[in-house]
Amino acid sequence: xxxxxxxxxxxxxxxxxxxxxxxxxxxxxxxxxxxxxxxxxxxxxxxxxxxxxxxxxxxxxxxxxxxxxxxxxxxxxxxxxxxxxxxxxxxxxxxxxxxxxxxxxxxxxxxxxxxxxxxxxxxxxxxxxxxxxxxxxxxxxxxxxxxxxxxxxxxxxxxxxxxxxxxxxxxxxxxxxxxxxxxxxxxxxxxxxxxxxxxxxxxxxxxxxxxxxxxxxxxxxxxxxxxxxxxxxxxxxxxxxxxxxxxxxxxxxxxxxxxxxxxxxxxxxxxxxxxxxxxxxxxxxxxx
Amino acid sequence: xxxxxxxxxxxxxxxxxxxxxxxxxxxxxxxxxxxxxxxxxxxxxxxxxxxxxxxxxxxxxxxxxxxxxxxxxxxxxxxxxxxxxxxxxxxxxxxxxxxxxxxxxxxxxxxxxxxxxxxxxxxxxxxxxxxxxxxxxxxxxxxxxxxxxxxxxxxxxxxxxxxxxxxxxxxxxxxxxxxxxxxxxxxxxxxxxxxxxxxxxxxxxxxxxxxxxxxxxxxxxxxxxxxxxxxxxxxxxxxxxxxxxxxxxxxxxxxxxxxxxxxxxxxxxxxxxxxxxxxxxxxxxxxxxxxxxxxxxxxxxxxxxxxxxxxxxxxxxxxxxxxxxxxxxxxxxxxxxxxxxxxxxxx
Numbered sequence: 290x291x292x293x294x295x296x297x298x299x300x301x302x303x304x305x306x307x308x309x310x311x312x313x314x315x316x317x318x319x320x321x322x323x324x325x326x327x328x329x330x331x332x333x334x335x336x337x338x339x340x341x342x343x344x345x346x347x348x349x350x351x352x353x354x355x356x357x358x359x360x361x362x363x364x365x366x367x368x369x370x371x372x373x374x375x376x377x378x379x380x381x382x383x384x385x386x387x388x389x390x391x392x393x394x395x396x397x398x399x400x401x402x403x404x405x406x407x408x409x410x411x412x413x414x415x416x417x418x419x420x421x422x423x424x425x426x427x428x429x430x431x432x433x434x435x436x437x438x439x440x441x442x443x444x445x446x447x448x449x450x451x452x453x454x455x456x457x458x459x460x461x462x463x464x465x466x467x468x469x470x471x472x473x474x475x476x477x478x479x480x481x482x483x484x485x486x487x488x489x490x491x492x493x494x495x496x497x498x499x500x501x502x503x504x505x506x507x508x509x510x511x512x513x514x515x516x517x518x519x520x521x522x523x524x525x526x527x528x529x530x531x532x533x534x535x536x537x538x539x540x541x542x543x544x545x546x547x548x549x550x551x552x553x554x555x556x557x558x559x560x561x562x563x564x565x566x567x568x569x570x571x572x573x574x575x576x577x
Numbered sequence: 578x579x580x581x582x583x584x585x586x587x588x589x590x591x592x593x594x595x596x597x598x599x600x601x602x603x604x605x606x607x608x609x610x611x612x613x614x615x616x617x618x619x620x621x622x623x624x625x626x627x628x629x630x631x632x633x634x635x636x637x638x639x640x641x642x643x644x645x646x647x648x649x650x651x652x653x654x655x656x657x658x659x660x661x662x663x664x665x666x667x668x669x670x671x672x673x674x675x676x677x678x679x680x681x682x683x684x685x686x687x688x689x690x691x692x693x694x695x696x697x698x699x700x701x702x703x704x705x706x707x708x709x710x711x712x713x714x715x716x717x718x719x720x721x722x723x724x725x726x727x728x729x730x731x732x733x734x735x736x737x738x739x740x741x742x743x744x745x746x747x748x749x750x751x752x753x754x755x756x757x758x759x760x761x762x763x764x765x766x767x768x769x770x771x772x773x774x775x776x777x778x779x780x781x782x783x784x785x786x787x788x789x790x791x792x793x794x795x796x797x798x799x800x801x802x803x804x805x806x807x808x809x810x811x812x813x814x815x816x817x818x819x820x821x822x823x824x825x826x827x828x829x830x831x832x833x834x835x836x837x838x839x840x841x842x843x844x845x846x847x848x849x850x851x852x853x854x855x856x857x858x859x860x861x862x863x864x865x866x867x868x869x870x871x872x873x874x875x876x877x878x879x880x881x882x883x884x885x886x887x888x889x890x891x892x893x894x895x896x897x898x899x900x901x902x903x904x905x906x907x908x909x910x911x912x913x914x915x916x917x918x919x920x921x922x923x924x
Contacts, residue, residue, distance in 0.1 A: 414797065420798040523783055523786060524742055524786040525922050539745045540912045541653070
């Protein structure tokens with residue numbers, strides 16, 4: 290998305306017809322079902338016979354539903370923050386090592402994308418369990434007497450999601466850091482700035498477009514990650530995807546499920562819009 | 578004359594015929610049988626499907642494993658041309674499917690085996706070819722004295738070692754009703770059950786999202802004792818996981834698993850024949866034996882092996898020993914319970 294900034298100015302010189310197949314595809318398989326979902330959500334009863342906005346009122350006036358939405362949005366923020374803190378050094382390192390190590394880093398970053406989410410999630414269940422690697426290590430060195438609870442906690446979900454979504458953060462960062470002229474850092478240092486100051490004043494602002502892109506992708510992926518959330522979080526930790534599934538499948542309450550998805554969609558769009566605004570601001574900052 | 582264009586056309590046509598066999602034969606699509614995932618899928622693929630094909634000149638059949646509730650959602654979305662011909666249901670979803678007019682009455686008068694089923698399994702809207710049984714499961718390596726009652730889950734010695742599932746599953750909901758009954762409640766009143774759950778919190782190590790996830794928790798040593806499904810445990814046992822099943826003295830919970838012909842199915846006849854195969858004593862006997870250990874409902878099948886040892890010697894004892902729940906009552910309030918569970922059970 291951010292790369293569009295460098296596109297040629299006269300976009301209209303390309304026939305708009307080239308975009309038609311994709312537009313039709315989106316209309317048929319994305320917009321139309323979405324409209325149908327919205328219409329479905331405008332029914333007050335589960336059978337879908339009575340029109341009304343009762344489902345939205347129900348959701349927005351119910352503290353429990355709102356807390357599910359809140360905890361889901363918070364979960365996304367935590368995962369995104371962790372990915373950023375862990376992903377930035379890797380992306381930075383990538384441009385400062387030899388080509389052989391670069392290949393290794395790319396491989397490590399991409400490796401999670403090459404295995405299924407289910408497999409990765411089960412690996413985390415093994416790692417975080419009562420007799421998992423972490424607990425057995427801590428027990429054997431005598432740091433703890435009884436296994437600590439890691440699985441089925443918010444901590445567990447955040448860590449597992451961060452690993453699963455890490456490539457979405459690291460790849461945009463690697464791209465954007467590669468575009469920064471390294472001479473700028475040398476110039477900053479030669480003008481007397483320390484390495485931290487150089488980082489805060491030069492590297493970070495210039496890398497903001499990548500940071501924003503990475504954050505948007507990670508955030509959207511983390512809050513909608515049904516499998517990881519339900520397997521690592523367990524049956525008592527409720528996030529929006531599971532809430533939606535429960536209403537749609539177990540309870541067959543499609544209008545409420547529809548309302549939940551529309552509200553969730555708008556909440557995510559709002560967050561993405563905020564990211565986008567930050568992105569525009571950062572571009573101005575970066576070019577200034 | 579063969580040129581590039583006709584060659585390409587021919588190749589594409591052949592490819593399309595391969596990809597969409599329906600194009601080349603003017604035949605209805607294969608019979609689609611929605612079974613459950615996991616042990617059920619394995620059992621049906623290995624026993625029921627071959628039996629059906631053998632009796633019906635290799636008629637084409639597809640297994641589509643998914644949860645009952647997902648089957649209902651799929652059929653509901655395309656009632657006029659359902660993507661499934663035969664559905665398999667736990668008692669709760671079965672009532673929903675019947676209530677939403679998604680299934681046809683079973684052609685009882687045509688059936689060879691219907692009258693041989695035990696009375697509880699004779700359901701005119703879809704007979705029950707199998708039972709599922711829910712009791713206590715535990716790890717014999719860490720739980721030295723076998724539990725005998727649901728109440729054992731509350732023992733202080735099991736602090737942080739008990740697993741349950743949430744109410745999305747038949748297992749979780751049925752178990753909660755039994756807990757309520759133990760404390761004076763019933764299908765109509767689960768308040769005592771929720772109070773008991775509150776008291777169980779210190780013991781809870783995990784609330785699994787589904788019964789499958791619960792079973793695997795034994796494998797990882799995450800839990801040592803839980804309410805559990807007899808069949809799910811057998812699979813673990815066969816893989817060498819230390820886990821045992823006991824029927825609690827309050828009575829193990831028995832669920833009828835019913836099988837239905839979907840309304841407007843283009844494959845009505847084959848659907849009927851598949852269900853007949855599922856009701857037949859031959860298929861039920863094979864499924865009863867190791868490694869499947871599925872409880873039969875045909876009274877002509879005599880209970881044997883592990884089932885006779887752990888569960889029941891015959892159908893008379895089965896009816897005496899097992900608890901059958903009133904899922905009509907349960908369904909009336911189930912969504913309210915799920916909501917309450919969502920709110921109250923945080924560990």
